[in-house]
Amino acid sequence: MLDTTPLTQAVDHFADRLRAAPQSRLQRSAAAEALGLARELARRAQLLEDLSAEPREMPDAGMFAAADQITVAAHDLAVVLTDERELAEAVALVEEAQKRAGV
Numbered sequence: 001m002l003d004t005t006p007l008t009q010a011v012d013h014f015a016d017r018l019r020a021a022p023q024s025r026l027q028r029s030a031a032a033e034a035l036g037l038a039r040e041l042a043r044r045a046q047l048l049e050d051l052s053a054e055p056r057e058m059p060d061a062g063m064f065a066a067a068d069q070i071t072v073a074a075h076d077l078a079v080v081l082t083d084e085r086e087l088a089e090a091v092a093l094v095e096e097a098q099k100r101a102g103v
Contacts, residue, residue, distance in 0.1 A: 014098040
């Protein structure tokens with residue numbers, strides 16, 4: 001079984017930073033960046049679960065839900081990951097999104 005702790009720790013850190021961010025920062029770019037990350041992580045999880053199914057897009061639940069959305073999507077992905085390379089890519093996605101979000 002693959003240890004996905006690096007992914008869950010990275011996303012939990014990003015989510016905590018989003019929750020602590022002022023509304024103005026969320027409005028500028030942080031929430032949109034988080035939603036994009038959540039959608040990508042959810043897409044990857046769905047493809048790993050069933051390659052034949054068309055991935056569904058995570059809906060925009062609003063800027064105050066962005067932290068929860070990335071957490072749910074990352075934890076869903078962590079459950080289905082089996083490859084170290086895919087894990088490293090997911091962690092990199094989280095770290096890059098956090099940098100772009102500025103939180």
